[in-house]
Amino acid sequence: MVKIEAIAVDVDGTITDGKRRICHSALDALRKAEDAGIPVIISTGNISHFSYAVATLVGTTGGLVCENGGVIYQDGYNNNEVIILGDISKAQKAYDFLLEKFGEDIPFKIVEDSDARVSEIAFYKNMDSKPLKELLKDFDVEVYDSGFALHLTDPDVDKGTGLVELAKLLDYNIESIMCIGDSENDIDFLLAGGFKVAVANACDELKEIADYVCQKEYGDGVAEAIDKFLFNQC
Ligand SMILES: O=C(O)COP(=O)(O)O
Ligand SMILES: [Mg+2]
Numbered sequence: 001m002v003k004i005e006a007i008a009v010d011v012d013g014t015i016t017d018g019k020r021r022i023c024h025s026a027l028d029a030l031r032k033a034e035d036a037g038i039p040v041i042i043s044t045g046n047i048s049h050f051s052y053a054v055a056t057l058v059g060t061t062g063g064l065v066c067e068n069g070g071v072i073y074q075d076g077y078n079n080n081e082v083i084i085l086g087d088i089s090k091a092q093k094a095y096d097f098l099l100e101k102f103g104e105d106i107p108f109k110i111v112e113d114s115d116a117r118v119s120e121i122a123f124y125k126n127m128d129s130k131p132l133k134e135l136l137k138d139f140d141v142e143v144y145d146s147g148f149a150l151h152l153t154d155p156d157v158d159k160g161t162g163l164v165e166l167a168k169l170l171d172y173n174i175e176s177i178m179c180i181g182d183s184e185n186d187i188d189f190l191l192a193g194g195f196k197v198a199v200a201n202a203c204d205e206l207k208e209i210a211d212y213v214c215q216k217e218y219g220d221g222v223a224e225a226i227d228k229f230l231f232n233q234c
Pocket of ligand 1: 011012045147183
């Protein structure tokens with residue numbers, strides 16, 4: 001097994017429960033890793049502002065991959081600016097098509113923080129992703145269902161490409177990063193890292209590619225993996 005020198009962790013459904021409430025177990029485990037000198041990277045579909053708040057409150061220092069890889073951010077203490085990697089015009093084109101098709105009856109509602117979303121468009125998760133994927137199959141967008149929102153993302157970026165770019169910036173050995181996630185937007189993310197962990201509530205596709213599937217769900221799974229592979233306590 002690879003020596004783990006950093007952890008990259010998804011947010012919703014991984015360090016939070018199904019209601020997006022942060023899990024104490026994950027918080028404690030991530031802080032324990034940071035205290036042991038293992039930087040924690042936040043990797044999420046959320047916007048950079050939200051991700052920065054998560055990193056600050058949890059106490060992670062490893063950098064941010066936001067908007068499913070469309071945005072990366074090194075840290076808040078050295079005047080670093082967000083780096084935009086995804087092209088929002090691809091999502092905008094797809095959204096314009098939906099607006100034209102449905103008019104006022106459009107069943108997809110943009111999430112409330114979208115004025116700060118710079119590389120993709122996200123809708124509230126008010127339905128299964130299948131109809132949206134079918135509607136947009138000929139557009140140059142990837143439709144991700146995070147379990148918490150539906151995202152229209154530039155196919156040239158994903159959480160994996162974002163992690164690779166962040167690793168270059170911060171000089172991480174990508175092979176030494178343990179990646180932990182729960183949803184289909186974490187597949188490329190886990191594939192990019194060195195050790196792939198799916199929490200017990202993860203979707204089947206993610207579990208299939210994981211090196212380790214946790215016995216426990218959500219933050220308890222994060223704590224399980226960190227204890228097992230960093231501190232050899234499980
Ligand atoms: O923004 C979302 O949909 C949730 O994102 P995450 O699960 O990748 O943190
Ligand atoms: Mg998630």
